[in-house]
Every structure is written in structure tokens, then in C-alpha cells.
Amino acid sequence: MNYEGKVYRPWMEADSFLIQTTIGCTHNKCTFCDMFREKRFRIRDIEDIFKDIDDARNYLRHIRSLFLIDGNVLALKTDFLLKVLHKVTSTFPECDKISAYAGLNDLRRKSVEELKQLKDAGLDKVYTGLESGDVVTLENIKKGLTREQAKKGMAHAKAAGIEVLISIIFGIGGRKRSREHIVETTKLLNILQPEELAPMALTIQPGTILKKQVVSGEFIQATPLQILEEEKYLLENLEDFDMLYWGDHSNNIETLKGMLPSFREYFLQKVNHAITHHPVAGQEVLQTSPW
Numbered sequence: 001m002n003y004e005g006k007v008y009r010p011w012m013e014a015d016s017f018l019i020q021t022t023i024g025c026t027h028n029k030c031t032f033c034d035m036f037r038e039k040r041f042r043i044r045d046i047e048d049i050f051k052d053i054d055d056a057r058n059y060l061r062h063i064r065s066l067f068l069i070d071g072n073v074l075a076l077k078t079d080f081l082l083k084v085l086h087k088v089t090s091t092f093p094e095c096d097k098i099s100a101y102a103g104l105n106d107l108r109r110k111s112v113e114e115l116k117q118l119k120d121a122g123l124d125k126v127y128t129g130l131e132s133g134d135v136v137t138l139e140n141i142k143k144g145l146t147r148e149q150a151k152k153g154m155a156h157a158k159a160a161g162i163e164v165l166i167s168i169i170f171g172i173g174g175r176k177r178s179r180e181h182i183v184e185t186t187k188l189l190n191i192l193q194p195e196e197l198a199p200m201a202l203t204i205q206p207g208t209i210l211k212k213q214v215v216s217g218e219f220i221q222a223t224p225l226q227i228l229e230e231e232k233y234l235l236e237n238l239e240d241f242d243m244l245y246w247g248d249h250s251n252n253i254e255t256l257k258g259m260l261p262s263f264r265e266y267f268l269q270k271v272n273h274a275i276t277h278h279p280v281a282g283q284e285v286l287q288t289s290p291w
């Protein structure tokens, strides 16, 4: 395959075949992110995308799931995306799941009718980063997303029947806004009610604006204890709607994966145990690995 630059996919999509439709991210300004920093956003030629799909068919006998990359693929015009989806479904009739990265603003900008067309053409699920529901934190990290925009984007996806996995970041408010970050994030999640949630502990990526802010002292990292307290607050205060909880990212202190609300008490037992017994809970900063 002709992948351009570093490619990323969610860990839940480890078995999916990756088709690169865009290069980079249209926003590319989040202070904590270095995923597409070296790439200028552009759309790949449709002939090149089709060639990748045909090439894949020649050497892969069975594709169960497929993931469209790079950054926010839903920024593509609907007609373009429909052509890609039709090519995928006609080439891989056995594929039973197609997912993509999408910004909540991309979902907001598309009409429900457009999203329904994409759903009918085979798009089952999108992965989107909310990171925080706290207005100040969203501004500090230059997310380019407001709470109202997030609500509208989510409402469009729900109306179209497209599943949404939302990722949030423990510790992204720093030491000073840890509480506000998790309280406001939990409130917003209770409104958005995504089908899946992936909470990840913050990692300071080399080369990012956030890394410079850490070095200068402008951003003070949350302690591991605060990160555990954030997860505890989240689990205690999410309302009773069905949601798959992917708290098993390698940077998280506890590995928690299962359906909420049924796993709530079990997860809380593990987090409470970590708060009192885990060796990192007494440390100043959580050691994490870059993505």
C-alpha cells in the first residue's frame, strides 16, 4: 500500500484494513497532538484510492473490517466519500464494518440527510476526539470545538444512525483544572451519550506545543492520583445509558473494558483500589509512552 507519512488508527481497529483517503488533518492545531504535524491537509486523488482498494483485493482474500484514514475523513465532500464507500463495498462485499476518523465539527457541517446517505453506503461508525467538555480546557488546547458544536455534531450522527466513539483525555486540564475538566466532560457526555467511550491518560508528545508549555511551566501535569480521581468521578457520575467503555489504552493506570452501566461497580472497585494501593498513585507525574 502507498501510505503517505506516519499513519494512525485507533487500537480497537488493529485488525482493520486501512485505506488512506485524506492526508493529514484539516485542523492540525491541537496543542497535545503531533499525529499529522508534518502533513499539510489534502485529499488524495480518487484514482489512487481506487488503485489501493484494487491492489488490496488482489492480495487479501478476506477483509472483515476497514478503516478510513488520515485525520478527519468526514471533512471530505459527501459525493467523494460516497464514491469511495461504493468502491469499497463493491470490491469487498464480505466486509461487515467500515469506520473512519471524523471531527464533531465535520458531523455538524454535514446535514442529517448527507450522513444518512453515508450510512446507507456502508459507513457504520466514526471515531472522534472530544478530549474535554470544559470550555476553558477546550480553548487552552486549541481544539477548535465548542460544547454546542459537539452537541450538534453528535445529534446529526445519532439521527443518521452512525455510531460514534468519543475519546477524552484524563489530565488534559492539567493540575489546576483537573476537577473542572472532568466535571464538565462528564456533564457533556451525559448529554451526548455516545455508543462508545475511549478515555486515555494524557501523554506529552515530543515536538508539541504542550511539550513546550510543560517545559516552560505554563502547563503543570496532573498527578497520577488526580488522573485516577478523574476516572473515578467519571464512572460515578455517568448516567445509566448503554456505552462500551474502552478504558484499556496502554497509558491508562487501570485497564478497564466493558459495557456501562453494568460494569460500573467492578470498574470503580479497581479504580478505588488503585487510588489506595497502586505504586504510581504517590508519584508526581505519570510516565506514559508517546503514541
Ligand code: SF4
Residues within 6 Å of the ligand: 025, 026, 027, 028, 029, 030, 033, 034, 035, 036, 071, 103, 129
Ligand atoms: S487531535 Fe485530532 S483534530 Fe486535533 S490536531 Fe490531532 S488529529 Fe487534528
